[in-house]
Amino acid sequence: MKPDANLTGLFVPLVTPFTDDLRLAPDALARLAHEALSAGGARGLVALGTTAEAATLTGEEKQAVVRICSAACRAHGAPLIVGVGTNDTAAAITTLRELAQSGDVTAALVPAPPYTRPGEAGTLAHFTALAEHGGLPLVIYDIPYRTGQSLSTSTLKALGHLPEVVGVKYATGAIDAASMELLGSSPPGFAVLGGDDAVISPLLAAGARGGILASANVRTADYAELITLWQRDAAGPARRLGAELARLSAALFAEPNPTVIKGVLHAQGRIPSPAVRLPLLAACADSVRRATDLATTRTRQSHEGHREAEAAA
Numbered sequence: 001m002k003p004d005a006n007l008t009g010l011f012v013p014l015v016t017p018f019t020d021d022l023r024l025a026p027d028a029l030a031r032l033a034h035e036a037l038s039a040g041g042a043r044g045l046v047a048l049g050t051t052a053e054a055a056t057l058t059g060e061e062k063q064a065v066v067r068i069c070s071a072a073c074r075a076h077g078a079p080l081i082v083g084v085g086t087n088d089t090a091a092a093i094t095t096l097r098e099l100a101q102s103g104d105v106t107a108a109l110v111p112a113p114p115y116t117r118p119g120e121a122g123t124l125a126h127f128t129a130l131a132e133h134g135g136l137p138l139v140i141y142d143i144p145y146r147t148g149q150s151l152s153t154s155t156l157k158a159l160g161h162l163p164e165v166v167g168v169k170y171a172t173g174a175i176d177a178a179s180m181e182l183l184g185s186s187p188p189g190f191a192v193l194g195g196d197d198a199v200i201s202p203l204l205a206a207g208a209r210g211g212i213l214a215s216a217n218v219r220t221a222d223y224a225e226l227i228t229l230w231q232r233d234a235a236g237p238a239r240r241l242g243a244e245l246a247r248l249s250a251a252l253f254a255e256p257n258p259t260v261i262k263g264v265l266h267a268q269g270r271i272p273s274p275a276v277r278l279p280l281l282a283a284c285a286d287s288v289r290r291a292t293d294l295a296t297t298r299t300r301q302s303h304e305g306h307r308e309a310e311a312a313a
């Protein structure tokens with residue numbers, strides 16, 4: 001029997017705000033977390049995703065980030081997913097057990113072991129070990145262009161049958177025959193969440209249950225609404241809003257994530273600095289300006305679509 005993780009709707013993988021001298025800015029993170037879950041209408045948060053620059057946070061900073069996100073999720077009765085990305089199976093199990101002990105974490109987001117490329121059988125064995133010994137529900141993070149390891153639909157479905165595996169963040173860079181096969185034959189209790197921001201709208205149209213979307217750090221409410229519109233079968237307004245948000249997502253990913261997103265949040269006065277840690281470099285002014293413009297304006301057409309959908313609901 002699977003745990004009832006009820007993974008549906010929008011999950012925001014929060015950025016980790018820094019000061020200009022690259023220290024963690026905890027108050028700004030707490031503010032972003034509360035905004036996403038209140039005005040933004042997100043279903044839940046993801047801490048320590050790629051977007052959080054988890055790779056360059058110290059152990060202490062990771063604990064602080066999880067503490068802040070846990071407090072916000074507790075206050076809003078929202079689920080918290082925490083990223084646990086490593087190519088060391090034993091170390092991942094230790095981290096999962098520590099997170100499980102807190103009692104605040106709904107699930108862990110676990111990519112295929114990056115860099116090692118253990119092959120599909122090794123990857124399946126890695127995930128199975130995490131499922132059996134980690135003590136937390138798992139969301140598989142399928143992102144071959146970052147990990148160097150692709151997963152076939154049959155492997156994903158085999159994972160989906162494990163009692164501890166509650167979903168997949170699907171970010172293969174394409175919507176193709178394999179995506180349709182997965183969406184059409186997912187094991188019960190196994191949620192497909194989109195993770196490629198620019199194509200979230202077509203993936204929702206094809207049946208994804210929601211998304212883990214870095215772009216939703218900005219215009220959170222609009223990404224949440226896009227998911228609701230597709231869930232309500234309001235195809236016209238969903239298509240219009242989806243097209244508009246796809247342009248925004250493309251602009252936000254014009255440079256390595258989360259550099260442009262941090263630039264936009266800083267331009268909007270929501271974080272104290274656009275600073276990112278090496279090897280990331282801050283996004284250039286043009287990319288930030290273009291994305292900020294798209295982040296600030298919602299077109300009249302998609303507002304009209306929203307009213308149409310409200311009237312029909």
Ligand SMILES: O=C(O)C1=N[C@H](C(=O)O)C[C@H](O)C1
Pocket residue numbers: 013046048049050051052195196197212213214215257
């Ligand atoms: O941190 C995340 O979770 C996400 N990361 C992806 C990436 O950086 O490739 C993008 C996705 O929107 C969410």
